[in-house]
Amino acid sequence: MRPYILVNVAVSADGKLSTRERRQVKISGTDDFARVDIIKSGADAIMVGIGTILADDPSLTVKSPERIADRLSTGRPEHPIRIIIDSKARTPPNAKILHKGPGKRIVAVSSAAPEERIAALSPHAEIISTGSEEVDLVVLMEKLGSQGIKRLMVEGGGTLIAGLFNAGLVDQLSMFIGNIIIGGSSAPTLADGPGWTQETDFTKLELMQIQQLDQGVQIDWRVRR
Numbered sequence: 001m002r003p004y005i006l007v008n009v010a011v012s013a014d015g016k017l018s019t020r021e022r023r024q025v026k027i028s029g030t031d032d033f034a035r036v037d038i039i040k041s042g043a044d045a046i047m048v049g050i051g052t053i054l055a056d057d058p059s060l061t062v063k064s065p066e067r068i069a070d071r072l073s074t075g076r077p078e079h080p081i082r083i084i085i086d087s088k089a090r091t092p093p094n095a096k097i098l099h100k101g102p103g104k105r106i107v108a109v110s111s112a113a114p115e116e117r118i119a120a121l122s123p124h125a126e127i128i129s130t131g132s133e134e135v136d137l138v139v140l141m142e143k144l145g146s147q148g149i150k151r152l153m154v155e156g157g158g159t160l161i162a163g164l165f166n167a168g169l170v171d172q173l174s175m176f177i178g179n180i181i182i183g184g185s186s187a188p189t190l191a192d193g194p195g196w197t198q199e200t201d202f203t204k205l206e207l208m209q210i211q212q213l214d215q216g217v218q219i220d221w222r223v224r225r
């Protein structure tokens with residue numbers, strides 16, 4: 001069985017994830033970062049796309065010492081398993097995600113990944129190959145489920161999130177809408193890629209909760225089936 005998949009993102013008031021040069025922007029405030037850390041510490045695994053690795057070089061570790069202690073006291077590893085969706089194995093072998101903090105990493109590649117790049121990543125991560133050109137997200141999720149991953153948090157970016165919506169794999173969307181306008185028609189949004197044109201293909205959401213947080217709005221949506 002595939003994991004429960006929660007996508008969490010911070011968007012600007014005009015719906016952007018970052019600048020048009022894909023430069024990371026501080027959209028969330030302290031309270032939202034604390035909320036994200038709680039979601040992260042409750043997850044078995046956390047996933048990002050290669051675009052985010054190349055743009056931001058994130059570590060995706062749990063930040064709060066209390067939450068780390070809580071994970072350890074309940075027999076869970078310090079950090080969730082960190083997973084990169086990376087069809088062609090472009091993850092730099094010195095990427096922070098592969099080195100910061102203890103714990104398992106998975107790089108999900110496709111058959112298009114060159115052997116030498118896979119060999120460079122293998123000492124740092126388990127490699128799972130699905131799909132011919134792109135990672136087959138449906139097959140991958142089944143494999144992750146069979147490894148005991150029940151709750152998966154997805155951090156972005158917009159291309160991966162669109163791929164997950166396209167495959168009908170998202171269960172919950174948690175978003176923080178911050179009080180800045182980033183602008184730019186080519187700046188990433190939370191569901192990039194080609195988009196959908198038929199109303200029947202649109203993902204329908206059901207409001208779970210909405211709250212004011214920091215200087216913005218935090219919303220949880222459930223995906224309607």
Ligand SMILES: NC(=O)C1=CN([C@@H]2O[C@H](COP(=O)(O)OP(=O)(O)OC[C@H]3O[C@@H](n4cnc5c(N)ncnc54)[C@H](O)[C@@H]3O)[C@@H](O)[C@H]2O)C=CC1
Nearest residue numbers: 009010017018022049050051052135156157158159160163
């Ligand atoms: N504000 C926020 O909460 C966050 C913002 N970001 C921003 O998002 C931007 C990066 O987003 P993107 O460039 O869209 O990259 P991305 O992180 O979504 O990675 C996309 C890549 O994943 C790979 N991939 C393999 N199989 C796939 C499949 N089946 N479906 C979709 N993708 C697949 C492709 O190579 C694709 O180019 C950065 O600017 C980053 O700062 C990223 C995470 C969170």
Ligand SMILES: Nc1nc(O)c(N)c(N[C@@H]2O[C@H](COP(=O)(O)O)[C@@H](O)[C@H]2O)n1
Nearest residue numbers: 010025026027028036056058059060061
């Ligand atoms: N939740 C959230 N709020 C913001 O304001 C952000 N800019 C982001 N960005 C993403 O968070 C990740 C940072 O990870 P580490 O701190 O290195 O663990 C990274 O992927 C950013 O894109 N998120």
